Amino acid sequence: MSARVQQERFDPGAELARFTAAVAGAGAVVSFTGVVRDVDPGLVAMEIEHYPAMTAPAIEAMIARAVARFGLAGAEVVHRHGRLGPGEVIMMVLTAAPHRQAAFQGAEFLMDWLKSRAPFWKKEITRDGAAWVAAKDDDEDALARW
Amino acid sequence: MTMDVLYFAWLRERIGLASERVETAAATVRDLVAELAAREERYAAAFADLRAVRVALDQELSGFDASLAGVREVAFFPPMTGG
Numbered sequence: 001m002s003a004r005v006q007q008e009r010f011d012p013g014a015e016l017a018r019f020t021a022a023v024a025g026a027g028a029v030v031s032f033t034g035v036v037r038d039v040d041p042g043l044v045a046m047e048i049e050h051y052p053a054m055t056a057p058a059i060e061a062m063i064a065r066a067v068a069r070f071g072l073a074g075a076e077v078v079h080r081h082g083r084l085g086p087g088e089v090i091m092m093v094l095t096a097a098p099h100r101q102a103a104f105q106g107a108e109f110l111m112d113w114l115k116s117r118a119p120f121w122k123k124e125i126t127r128d129g130a131a132w133v134a135a136k137d138d139d140e141d142a143l144a145r146w
Numbered sequence: 147m148t149m150d151v152l153y154f155a156w157l158r159e160r161i162g163l164a165s166e167r168v169e170t171a172a173a174t175v176r177d178l179v180a181e182l183a184a185r186e187e188r189y190a191a192a193f194a195d196l197r198a199v200r201v202a203l204d205q206e207l208s209g210f211d212a213s214l215a216g217v218r219e220v221a222f223f224p225p226m227t228g229g
Contacts, residue, residue: 034229049155051221054205079228091229111229117207119221120228121155132156135225 003059005050007082012092019076023096026073030103032111034090044125048081048090051119055079062113070106072097077110081120112142147171149214151182153192154223157199160192175201176210178220192222200225 012033020029036046063075072095079091093114095106122133152165172178183193193199201208202221214220 049158051152051154051202051205051223053219054202054221057205058207115229116226118228119154119202119223119226121224122227123155132224133227135227140225 002076003056003063004076004078005052005055005059006078006080009080010078010089010092012089015076015078015092016094019074019094019096023074026096026103027098028100028103029094029096030100030107031095032093032107034092036084036086036088036090038086039124039126042127043086044127046084046086046090047123047125047130048084049121049123050079050081054119059114059118062110062117065113066095066106066109070095070097070102070109072102072106075106075110077114079114079118079120109146112139112146115139116143147214149217150219151178152219152221154221156224157192157222161188170214172214174210174214175203175208175212175220178214179210179222198224 016031023029059077063077066072066075074096076094084090093107093110095103097103097106116135116139124131124133148167148169150165151168153161153163158164170178170181172181179193183190196210200223201210203212203217204219
């Protein structure tokens with residue numbers, strides 16, 4: 001059960017392999033990888049700001065809720081900050097449970113909470129300039145189902 | 147009382163500061179916002195629409211009517227865009 005917030009790149013395949021080995025016997029492992037998407041008229045970079053004193057504790061609290069609610073055998077979040085280029089991996093959620101439904105639900109629950117309750121702010125830098133990414137109503141609505 | 151006030155994302159840019167130490171007698175977050183907004187135009191602009199602002203007290207998400215008693219760190223920021 002851990003939250004890692006880092007500037008460095010990471011290898012999602014290596015994270016998945018390590019996590020899967022660590023939860024051996026769980027039966028179901030789900031992973032989600034978030035990647036910087038390109039935007040019109042071409043993304044130069046995405047800058048991710050965060051609130052260092054709050055970020056990891058807030059994510060750890062979300063993980064604890066997910067573990068308790070879905071009976072997860074394990075859950076981890078890795079999330080980057082700093083300047084990222086198009087196609088770079090931003091973040092990853094990993095969950096493990098005895099059966100797939102709980103692992104899928106745990107991962108979706110964590111994603112929905114991370115989207116609008118983890119203290120990250122994204123800024124898109126395109127050829128036209130820079131703009132903060134606005135929070136979507138959909139992201140807030142997604143929390144209502146939990 | 148003295149507290150650290152932090153600003154993130156466009157609030158940081160608009161106010162031109164990442165953090166500052168504030169001496170205040172404000173009882174609630176809303177009172178503190180009113181004090182800050184009265185200081186200078188850049189603060190007034192940043193806090194013009196509180197629907198676009200979120201607040202954390204000592205690293206916990208909170209609300210504008212929350213008490214500042216015993217609080218050491220107040221952070222203001224836009225709705226979060228993680229994931």
